[in-house]
Amino acid sequence: MLDVAVIDQAAAAEISLDPVRARLLAALAEPGSASSIAAAVGLTRQKANYHLRALEEHGLVELVEERKKxxxxxxxxxxxxxxxxxxxxxxxxxxxxxxxxxxxxSARWLVALAARLVREVGELIAGATAARQPLATYAIDSEVRFASAADRSAFADELGESVKHLVARYHDENAPNGRRHRLVVALHPSLKTPSEQAKSPDNRHEES
Structure with a gap:
């Protein structure tokens, strides 16, 4: 079982968004049959079988064993x-x-960038899997606590300059065997923890 999978077909997306089928998917993090998981998700075995067939048809569950009883x-x-x-x-x-x-x-432009990232990397994963080839990716996930908005702005300026210099240093438009890579750098406020929300009188989120 994969840690995460990207759904890129509308029909499969619709199937996964159904609340009952979403509960079945969650229940099937461990192998199970219609009869073994039906009660856990509040269904009869027949109903569970019906939904499992739909999930299997769209590649969201897979058969791992057949048992004779x-x-x-x-x-x-x-x-x-x-x-x-x-x-x-x-x-x-x-x-x-x-x-x-x-x-x-713009926070909404950041969302658009993130959406494109999901789409493009999802397609790359599918192609690499079909070709049985590794996919070279790299990511950084970090958190910075700024003392002030001025520090945040200065950090963003310095980060932008650093990235610009790195791109200029390594980008080779005429490399005969080169391959383009997408580089996305994002900075946004972290979501508040429940304790932080309790201390704050104003829980509104900033647009940008």
Whole structure:
């Protein structure tokens, strides 16, 4: 089972968003059959079987074992991933385009960038998996506590200059065997913890 899978088909996205089927997927983090998980999700075995067939049809669960019980064959399934992300590719007509209105200070543009990241990396994962090839990626996830808005602004300026110099140093437009790579750098306020929210009289989120 994968740690995370990207859903890029509209039909599979619709299936995964159904509350009952989402509960089944969660229950199938460990292998189970219709009869073994039906009660846990509040369904009859027949209903559980119906939903499992739909999930299997769209590649969200997979058969891991068949057990003979007298004249009955019990099919045991497991979710294909521990968690799922729906790619904007599943809603192609509505997918955000970060090139349409680029704005470094817009939180909504940041969301558009993140959506493109999910779509592109999801497609790359699918291609690499089909070709049985590794996919070279790199990411940094960190957190900075700024003393003031001025410090945050200075940090963003310095980070931008550093990235610009690195890109200029390593970018080779004429490399015969070169391959382009997407570089995205993001900075946004961390979500408040419950204790921080309790201390704050104003829990509104900033747009940018």
């Amino acid at each position: 007298g004249n009955v064959t019990e099919r045991v399934f497991q979710a294909t991933a521990a968690s799922y992300v729906i790619s904007p590719a599943a809603f192609a007509a509505l997918a955000p385009d970060p090139d349409r209105s680029p704005d470094q200070l």
